[in-house]
Amino acid sequence: MSRKTINVKSNSGTYEVVIGSGIFDEEIGRMAQKSKHDSLFLVIDENVHTLHGDRIIAALKKHTTDLHLIRVPQGESSKSISFWEKTVGFLLNNGVRRNTPVFVAGGGVTGDLGGFAAATALRGVPLYHIPTTLLAMVDSSIGGKTGINHEMGKNLIGAFYQPECVIADVEFLKTLPSAEWINGLSEILKYAAIRDKTIFNDAEIFFDENPAAIDNLKLTDLISKCVLIKADIVQQDEFEGGVRAFLNFGHTFAHALERACGYEKVSHGEAVFLGMLAAVKLSNLTGSRLSDNHLQKFCSLYHYRVSKEELSYEELIHNMAADKKKTDRFIRFVLLNEWQHPVLKTVKDKTLVREALTVVLNEL
Ligand SMILES: NC(=O)c1ccc[n+]([C@@H]2O[C@H](COP(=O)([O-])OP(=O)(O)OC[C@H]3O[C@@H](n4cnc5c(N)ncnc54)[C@H](O)[C@@H]3O)[C@@H](O)[C@H]2O)c1
Missing domain, CATH: 3.40.50.1970 (Rossmann fold)
Known part of the structure; x- marks a missing residue:
């Protein structure tokens, strides 16, 4: 045992x-x-x-x-x-x-x-x-x-x-x-x-x-x-005033996707995986230079029941704006400066968010 x-x-x-x-x-x-x-x-x-x-x-x-x-x-x-x-x-x-x-x-x-x-x-x-x-x-x-x-x-x-x-x-x-x-x-x-x-x-x-x-x-x-x-x-930050937010890596995209699918057609884990792919893309779009995409090799393990035709950028971005981690009128993401180095970033440019979402939709 x-x-x-x-x-x-x-x-x-x-x-x-x-x-x-x-x-x-x-x-x-x-x-x-x-x-x-x-x-x-x-x-x-x-x-x-x-x-x-x-x-x-x-x-x-x-x-x-x-x-x-x-x-x-x-x-x-x-x-x-x-x-x-x-x-x-x-x-x-x-x-x-x-x-x-x-x-x-x-x-x-x-x-x-x-x-x-x-x-x-x-x-x-x-x-x-x-x-x-x-x-x-x-x-x-x-x-x-x-x-x-x-x-x-x-x-x-x-x-x-x-x-x-x-x-x-x-x-x-x-x-x-x-x-x-x-x-x-x-x-x-x-x-x-x-x-x-x-x-x-x-x-x-x-x-x-x-x-x-x-x-x-x-x-x-x-x-x-x-x-x-x-x-x-969680010991450092029981009530999510600081570092605990890093556990939400991929989750802003994920929650938006789950909501768009009525919480049924995509599982939480599938949504989180897609959300992490988007977050890696957005990290690179906002100045990081992540070496290798370590997540990529796991893509083949995921099989989705939702197709990209069923989703729209507008709805996903709207859902992200309603996420409770939003601090002001801009959306705040957990991104990576480098692997193992998360950072909180407010992204004001919606075209970058849209570009990151393309990664998600292309997986479906
Ligand atoms: N509280 C938190 O910190 C936190 C963190 C991450 C996720 N969540 C929440 O967790 C939920 C997702 O949890 P989940 O992925 O475990 O889903 P789930 O609870 O829906 O379980 C998934 C499926 O597995 C079945 N199942 C459970 N145990 C089984 C077993 N031993 N053998 C066979 N089938 C079994 C369930 O009946 C269900 O059909 C989401 O609502 C998400 O928001 C909460």
């Missing part, structure tokens, strides 16, 4: 992110022993419930006779005001108390939604993340961002709310469809671009035909490397 533990410091205390294979039952036991509770809640993605529900429920039932479970329909549309209301209502109607642990098992959608429900029910109940997608393990379960979407844009309603613990058992990943591996790969490549170029080499394991066959030790090492970077950044 391989296991790595990374401590993340926050204003509200330090929490552990435990990564490894076959660690789940033992870690649940450790967590349950630490907390005083009568009942437990489980907010779980419906596919994860089908595939891994028995194992997760059995582990939790060892520590309570009163387990309450709510299934979250898969897909971004669950990050909605109505489903958040339903989830909080479920917690309250079933007697959640200030010390009742809420376990949230699934990908970033369930994590963001369940995390926000835990943050808001009774002004905050103990939250335990059980990420089950690669994206959730390397990114969304760490750092305390929780939230839901609004018709004005993605993640516009939410709270910074830190978990008590994150348990990332790579065994859960074995049932991921191949597109979901590639989805998570984008955030891994993001860490490579903004902090550690060696990750580009590590990520070549995804060229293997079947990602589910990737060695657990290699997977644990790579996920841990990413978690360490995220932990380091």
